[in-house]
Amino acid sequence: MTSADRVAEAAGIVLAGGRSTRMGTPKAALEWHGSTLLARITGLLGRTVAGPVVVARAPGQVLPALPGAVEVVDDPTPGQGPMHGIASGLDAVGERAPRAFVCSTDLPLLHPAYIRAVLARLGDGVDVVMPQVHGHPQPLAAGYRTAVAAHLHELIAAGRTRPARDLTQLRVVRPGEDELLTDPALATADPQLDSVRNVNRPEEYRELRDRPAPEVTVLTGDGPVRVRAATRGAAAAAVGAIVPDPEGPLVPGDVLDLRPSLT
Structure with a gap:
């Protein structure tokens, strides 16, 4: 966003x-x-x-x-x-x-x-x-x-x-x-x-915390990867990456673009 x-x-x-x-x-x-x-x-x-x-x-x-x-x-x-x-x-x-x-x-x-x-x-x-x-x-x-x-x-x-x-x-x-x-x-x-x-x-x-983290999509150089993550940092870590603002919250359906820059 x-x-x-x-x-x-x-x-x-x-x-x-x-x-x-x-x-x-x-x-x-x-x-x-x-x-x-x-x-x-x-x-x-x-x-x-x-x-x-x-x-x-x-x-x-x-x-x-x-x-x-x-x-x-x-x-x-x-x-x-x-x-x-x-x-x-x-x-x-x-x-x-x-x-x-x-x-x-x-x-x-x-x-x-x-x-x-x-x-x-x-x-x-x-x-x-x-x-x-x-x-x-x-x-x-x-x-x-x-x-x-x-x-x-x-x-x-x-x-x-x-x-x-x-x-x-x-x-x-x-x-x-x-x-x-x-x-x-x-x-x-x-x-x-x-x-x-x-x-x-x-x-x-406990009831809500025990729910799985939101399902989000991470865009990588090798294509999209679906992961469960409540923060930007957790989503990035799932594909071996690091991002700024790692505690930035994610919600179901979010897309995190980690594709290499073309510039």
Whole structure:
């Protein structure tokens, strides 16, 4: 994916400041096929949106290594629900992008096609795109106008801190599964909408981590090779090569071109 393929005028925000009480260990640092959950999610956003990618964390929270371009902001009131982190992230990117995809750090199967499908619905007259998937609203796999940050701060001051319930004065659209899957790219890449499957408990993490890595294609001088790899480095290693950005995330159907340059 090149910079020209990224969604224009869009930023990415990842919430990493949760207490992870049900997991028992910080989810951001959980291993994911040689990387970490947080590195994977920020990398996926970085390859999908043209604007900045920001992680909202608790003050002083130690994070795993991140791609160099990722920014970090502190949620001034950690542990009080996601609304604070969403508002902090929107504050950080508001002058640089009019819209943002906001997600939690625990969506290891998030696909760029899902991010694109959500942001495509964040057009004029819409403040928030909050999909209704697998029977639940998805405020942490959603699109937000960055201008709504001021309203979120007002809600927080009034003690209304549940984004799935309290955004009543905003223009919120709630596409369901059938509507989202009218996007042909998403229907092909993620027909089960596993993009929104999060890992709150150890058994949920183990279930998804035990799945095979994504099947991708590596183009070599001797022809295409299909391998299973969740990162650029793992895909390159499978054919005896080395690449820059080895922790760059891969998703099913990706093509990594390692053919020798003709120049």
